[in-house]
Amino acid sequence: MPEIATVISNRPIASDYRHLILSCGALAASARPGQFFQLLCPQPVGEKPFLRRPMSVYAVQADPCRIEFLYKVTGAGTRGLATLQSGDTIDVFGPLGVGFTLDRQWRHIVVVGRGAGLATLAPLARAAAELNIRVTAILSARRPDLLVSVDLFQTYGADVIGVTDAEATSGPANVEKVLRALIAQDSCDAFFTCGSARLMRVQQRLAHEFGIPGQIALEQQMACGIGLCYCCVRDFNVDGEIISRRVCWDGPVFDLAEAMP
Numbered sequence: 001m002p003e004i005a006t007v008i009s010n011r012p013i014a015s016d017y018r019h020l021i022l023s024c025g026a027l028a029a030s031a032r033p034g035q036f037f038q039l040l041c042p043q044p045v046g047e048k049p050f051l052r053r054p055m056s057v058y059a060v061q062a063d064p065c066r067i068e069f070l071y072k073v074t075g076a077g078t079r080g081l082a083t084l085q086s087g088d089t090i091d092v093f094g095p096l097g098v099g100f101t102l103d104r105q106w107r108h109i110v111v112v113g114r115g116a117g118l119a120t121l122a123p124l125a126r127a128a129a130e131l132n133i134r135v136t137a138i139l140s141a142r143r144p145d146l147l148v149s150v151d152l153f154q155t156y157g158a159d160v161i162g163v164t165d166a167e168a169t170s171g172p173a174n175v176e177k178v179l180r181a182l183i184a185q186d187s188c189d190a191f192f193t194c195g196s197a198r199l200m201r202v203q204q205r206l207a208h209e210f211g212i213p214g215q216i217a218l219e220q221q222m223a224c225g226i227g228l229c230y231c232c233v234r235d236f237n238v239d240g241e242i243i244s245r246r247v248c249w250d251g252p253v254f255d256l257a258e259a260m261p
């Protein structure tokens with residue numbers, strides 16, 4: 001059910017990125033890593049974002065109940081979000097969708113994210129730490145100042161490797177080299193990824209070669225967010241058969257091996 005949450009803060013953290021912290025009810029604060037909310041964005045002057053906008057949970061806290069989002073300002077909806085001030089209210093609908101799952105047997109997972117995808121992966125590092133699973137996070141962005149959630153990953157005890165376009169370290173070849181080194185050190189029981197089709201393909205190849213499981217959080221334009229309108233359907237390759245699934249309802253987290261670019 002939608003609920004009205006109150007803005008605690010909504011501050012810029014890098015060019016185009018903002019960190020929104022809301023006071024909310026217990027249901028919203030029960031969100032799991034990889035789940036998302038449909039946010040009813042305020043209307044910026046002269047624009048009308050008609051539909052709710054999907055946003056992954058970046059962090060949650062119980063007692064007092066809080067939910068956090070890290071978002072990139074890209075269009076009318078997120079420009080509306082950027083206008084929120086402390087004390088304002090916002091209608092949030094969620095938590096929605098199927099999030100990440102962690103296997104207690106794993107000792108070390110590798111998380112690979114790019115751009116706004118880093119926001120989706122950050123709470124996974126906290127959930128892994130709670131299960132004593134080590135995390136190596138390979139975070140990719142255009143520039144070092146856009147590696148927006150490094151601090152949060154490190155707070156949760158993750159080893160962070162930043163790769164950027166500006167330093168020519170974010171290409172698939174270099175990321176593959178880093179991943180192969182982690183696999184050789186027996187430091188990769190599972191892959192988790194979001195935000196880059198190129199990096200997804202690298203992980204799919206290595207996952208297949210070394211028999212490593214993986215999960216991917218997909219971003220797809222959405223309307224209803226609850227499985228009714230079928231506007232978020234994507235194809236998946238399930239043992240050679242092409243299957244259509246709704247990203248909002250069946251995901252947004254899927255088996256890495258089945259995802260198609």
Ligand SMILES: Cc1cc2nc3c(=O)[nH]c(=O)nc-3n(C[C@H](O)[C@H](O)[C@H](O)COP(=O)(O)OP(=O)(O)OC[C@H]3O[C@@H](n4cnc5c(N)ncnc54)[C@H](O)[C@@H]3O)c2cc1C
Pocket residue numbers: 036049053054055056057070071072073074075076077078079116119120218219220221222252
């Ligand atoms: C499950 C899920 C979780 C997400 N989590 C986050 C998050 O944590 N942080 C964050 O910054 N963004 C996240 N996104 C993307 C976010 O929903 C879009 O950036 C937002 O809806 C854009 O709305 P807008 O009105 O500002 O821009 P629009 O004017 O609607 O679009 C601006 C540009 O962004 C593209 N776009 C719009 N919607 C999406 C989308 N759903 N996925 C990819 N590209 C899109 C458009 O094609 C266009 O080029 C998530 C998307 C999904 C589906």
Ligand code: FES
Pocket residue numbers: 221222223224225226227228229230231232233246247248249
């Ligand atoms: S957004 Fe309506 S079915 Fe997914």
